[in-house]
Amino acid sequence: MVTLRYHGHSCWEVEGEGKRALIDPFLTGNDLADVGPDAFTNLDAVILTHGHGDHIGDTVQIAKKTGALVVSNFEISNYLAAQGLTTHPLHLGGGREFPFGHVKLTIAHHGSSGPDGEYLGNPAGVVLTMDGKKIYHAGDTALFLDMKLIGEMYGPIDVALLPIGDNFTMDVKDAAKAAEFINAGMNIPMHYNTFPPIKADPALFVAAVEGQGGKAMVVEPGQTYEI
Numbered sequence: 001m002v003t004l005r006y007h008g009h010s011c012w013e014v015e016g017e018g019k020r021a022l023i024d025p026f027l028t029g030n031d032l033a034d035v036g037p038d039a040f041t042n043l044d045a046v047i048l049t050h051g052h053g054d055h056i057g058d059t060v061q062i063a064k065k066t067g068a069l070v071v072s073n074f075e076i077s078n079y080l081a082a083q084g085l086t087t088h089p090l091h092l093g094g095g096r097e098f099p100f101g102h103v104k105l106t107i108a109h110h111g112s113s114g115p116d117g118e119y120l121g122n123p124a125g126v127v128l129t130m131d132g133k134k135i136y137h138a139g140d141t142a143l144f145l146d147m148k149l150i151g152e153m154y155g156p157i158d159v160a161l162l163p164i165g166d167n168f169t170m171d172v173k174d175a176a177k178a179a180e181f182i183n184a185g186m187n188i189p190m191h192y193n194t195f196p197p198i199k200a201d202p203a204l205f206v207a208a209v210e211g212q213g214g215k216a217m218v219v220e221p222g223q224t225y226e227i
């Protein structure tokens with residue numbers, strides 16, 4: 001069994017096989033986050049989709065305290081290794097089996113500059129396999145047709161985590177089309193309502209996905225979803 005715990009924005013804690021990974025831990029500065037960076041003591045990995053501050057977030061503090069391995073693209077990996085973290089570089093299309101699970105980086109259409117404008121490579125999505133379950137975290141991205149390929153080649157995907165907030169990423173309509181392309185067993189919205197420009201109604205996403213015969217649900221910060 002795998003448990004997904006939502007901490008707001010794009011931050012998901014994934015637990016399975018006694019291992020724990022955290023994706024995009026943006027907690028400090030996120031009024032909707034249910035926990036702060038001190039909440040984590042037992043953590044195997046931090047996985048990052050791209051370099052933007054609302055995704056790298058509290059990675060340095062959390063990884064230093066827990067000793068978690070940071071898995072990201074090559075450029076972010078170098079950037080964080082220079083700050084004293086233990087990192088493993090991957091890049092788009094590449095995957096690797098880690099003690100906590102398998103991580104594959106997929107394409108995403110977005111940017112990836114660092115918190116101070118550093119060049120931090122290309123943005124990614126993540127297919128994380130833990131305990132036999134497959135989770136696709138789309139990162140920040142526009143809609144793209146190759147999501148079909150992600151669903152077909154790396155699936156079946158058990159849960160797709162999709163940004164719906166518009167402005168910087170897909171909106172509700174695009175994300176519902178993404179859900180159709182990926183064909184995951186469950187679709188959960190993220191990256192909305194954190195800031196005024198990404199205000200969105202997740203119920204509209206659920207209705208749109210269900211209207212096309214798929215499954216979707218809203219998971220609030222602090223809530224979990226078990227696969």
Ligand code: NI
Nearest residue numbers: 050052110140
């Ligand atoms: Ni971003």
Ligand code: MN
Nearest residue numbers: 052054055140
């Ligand atoms: Mn973002």
